[in-house]
Amino acid sequence: MERLIDKFGRPITDLRIAITDRCNYKCVYCRTGTQGALYADLPFDDYLRMARVFAGLGIEKIRITGGEPLLRHEVVDFVAQSARLRTLDGRPLDLAITTNGHLLAELAQPLKDAGLQRVTVSMDAVEPQRFARITRVSNGFEAVLAGVRAAKRAGLEPLKVNCVLLRGFNDDQIVGFGKFARDEGVIVRFIEFMPLEEDRVWSPEIVVTLQEVLVRMAAFRPLMEIPHGRSETARRYRFDDGIGEIGIVAPVSQPFCGACSRVRLTSDGKIRTCLFSLFDHDLHAVMRRGGSDDDMVAFIRKVVAHKEERHHIGEPSFEKPSRSMVHIGG
Ligand code: SAM
Numbered sequence: 107m108e109r110l111i112d113k114f115g116r117p118i119t120d121l122r123i124a125i126t127d128r129c130n131y132k133c134v135y136c137r138t139g140t141q142g143a144l145y146a147d148l149p150f151d152d153y154l155r156m157a158r159v160f161a162g163l164g165i166e167k168i169r170i171t172g173g174e175p176l177l178r179h180e181v182v183d184f185v186a187q188s189a190r191l192r193t194l195d196g197r198p199l200d201l202a203i204t205t206n207g208h209l210l211a212e213l214a215q216p217l218k219d220a221g222l223q224r225v226t227v228s229m230d231a232v233e234p235q236r237f238a239r240i241t242r243v244s245n246g247f248e249a250v251l252a253g254v255r256a257a258k259r260a261g262l263e264p265l266k267v268n269c270v271l272l273r274g275f276n277d278d279q280i281v282g283f284g285k286f287a288r289d290e291g292v293i294v295r296f297i298e299f300m301p302l303e304e305d306r307v308w309s310p311e312i313v314v315t316l317q318e319v320l321v322r323m324a325a326f327r328p329l330m331e332i333p334h335g336r337s338e339t340a341r342r343y344r345f346d347d348g349i350g351e352i353g354i355v356a357p358v359s360q361p362f363c364g365a366c367s368r369v370r371l372t373s374d375g376k377i378r379t380c381l382f383s384l385f386d387h388d389l390h391a392v393m394r395r396g397g398s399d400d401d402m403v404a405f406i407r408k409v410v411a412h413k414e415e416r417h418h419i420g421e422p423s424f425e426k427p428s429r430s431m432v433h434i435g436g
Contacts, residue, residue: 107162107163107164107194107403108163109163109164109194110160110163110164110165110406110407110410111410111411112379112410112411112412112413113411113412113413114364114413114415116364116365116366116367116413117164117367118163118164118165118367118368118369118410118413119164119165119166119167119367120165120166120167120169120367120368120369121157121160121165121167121168121169121368121369121370121371122168122169122170122171122368122369122370122371122435122436123153123156123157123168123169123170123171123370123371123435124171124172124173124175124370124371124372124373124434124435125147125150125153125170125171125172125173125175125178125181125184125373126143126147126172126173126174126175126177126178126373127143127144127145127147127172127173127372127373127432127433127435128142128143128147128172128173128174128177129172129173129174129177129206129432130174130177130206130208130209130243131174131206131208131241131242131243131246132241132242132243133230133240133241133242134239134240134242135230135240135270135272135275135299135303135307136302136303136304136430136431136432137303137304137305137430137432138304138305139242141304143173144433145372145373145374145433146373146374147178147373147374148373148374148375148390150180150183150184150187152375152390152393153184153371153375154184154187154188155393155399155402156371156375156389156390156393156402157188157191158191159399159402159403159406160406161191161192161193161194161199162194162399162403163403163406163407164193164194165193165199166193166197166199166200167199167200167201167202168188168191168199168200168201168202169202169203169204169226170184170185170188170201170202170203170204171203171204171205171435171436172373172432172435173373173432173433173435174205174206174208174209175203175204175205176203176205176208176209176210176213177209181203181213181217182213182216182217182220183220185201185203185217185220185221185222186220186221188201188221189201189220189221189222190221198221200223200224201221201222201223201224202222202223202224202225202226203217203222203224203225203226204225204226204228204268204436205225205226205227205228205253206227206228206241206246206250207227207228207229207249207250207253207254207257208243208246208249208250208253209249209253210225210227210250210252210253210254210256210257211249211252211253211255211256212256214253214256214257214259214260214262215256215259215260217260217262218260218261218262222262223262224262224263224264224265224266225257225262225265225266226265226266226267226268227250227253227254227257227265227266227267227268228267228268228269228270228436229250229254229267229268229269230269230270230271230276230279231247231269231276231279231282232279232282232283232285232286233247233279233282234247234248236276236279237250240275240276254267254290254292255290258290258291258292264292264293264351265291265292265293266292266293266294266295266353267283267286267287267290267292267293267294267295268295268297268355269283269294269295269296269297270296270297270298270299271296271297271298271299271314271319272299272307272312272313272314273311273312273313273314274312275312277314277322280296280314280319280322280323281322281323281325281326283296283352284323284326284327284345284350284352285326287350287351287352288345288349288350293351293352293353294350294351294352294353295340295352295353295354295355296314296316296319296352296353296354296355297355297357298313298314298315298316298355298356298357298358298359299312299313299314299358300357300358300381300419300431301419301424301426302381302382302427302430302431302434303430303431304430304432310358310420313358313359315356315358315359316341316354316356316359316360317359319352319354320343320354323343323352327345327346327347328345328346329343329344329345329346329352330343330344330345330346331343332344332351336365339355339357339362340353340354340355341353341354341355341356341360357417357419358419358420361416361417361419363414363415363416363417364416366380366413369410369413370434370435371389371435372386372429372433372434372435373433373435374390375388375389375390375391375393376388376389376390377389377406377409377410378429378434379409379410379412379413379414380413380414380417381417381427381431381434382414382417382418382419382427383414383427383428384425384427384428385428386428386429387405387409389402389405389406389409392405
């Protein structure tokens with residue numbers, strides 16, 4: 107079977123599947139706080155069939171996300187089923203989850219046992235009170251810290267902690283996160299804030315850029331850059347004494363669209379070829395109509411061929427994408 111490739115010649119090897127758009131956190135930069143789930147969840151068999159068809163087209167990596175993926179209890183079984191999928195050359199897929207970590211303490215070991223390889227935990231503050239103000243959940247920090255530690259104990263490594271920085275809001279946490287990376291033995295990655303929120307919060311001024319993070323972290327301890335792969339989104343750094351890794355994902359100040367290898371499936375089974383797509387493509391409708399795997403393959407190829415060349419963040423031509431982050435799957 108020919109591998110998926112878009113019209114710009116980019117091989118598509120990375121699939122993100124949102125298994126719900128419900129979330130137990132209401133992070134103030136992501137959600138209005140009044141809006142709930144907007145789209146349906148599908149039965150896991152449907153996601154599994156889509157994942158299998160994608161794997162047959164050269165997908166090598168699946169990241170399970172949401173909404174909050176751990177809110178669906180059968181996620182452990184879904185991981186176990188997905189772990190049986192094989193790449194075109196017969197290897198197991200690289201299987202990861204992105205989670206807010208609130209329910210991870212209990213699920214880390216079962217997920218590992220089911221075949222999960224890695225987990226990325228989202229955390230936007232290292233101070234419990236600040237964490238509560240951002241997430242609008244009072245006991246979140248302790249739960250997430252327990253989740254991070256349980257994931258490490260279970261061997262879900264390297265463990266990445268993703269932090270979205272907003273100026274004047276949590277950028278004073280940068281050095282705290284540097285210490286957190288060193289103390290907890292995790293990779294902390296700072297993500298530039300993108301215009302994907304339910305409300306209008308984004309402005310170019312609120313984005314804390316890669317360059318700024320480097321300068322502010324260097325005031326704590328010097329960072330040395332370490333090599334990163336071409337399709338890797340993060341620039342990687344290690345502290346000068348070799349303890350603690352920091353990554354910076356800079357889609358706004360240093361876009362990496364030219365090396366993008368990703369497509370996304372929303373919780374209701376639609377393909378999104380870019381976070382900033384103005385349309386989704388209803389793969390699940392092909393299944394509902396009784397389409398065969400070959401029909402799905404033809405649909406996926408056509409959609410992926412037309413993947414957007416790049417995003418237009420900060421440009422006058424920027425148009426608000428048709429879904430916000432929590433309803434796409436980050
Ligand atoms: N609930 C899971 C979690 O918290 O990781 C998965 C979904 S969440 C939408 C995925 C990631 O997107 C989180 O790390 C969140 O901070 C990030 N995110 C949300 N809105 C964002 C934005 N506008 N720009 C950049 N990242 C964003």
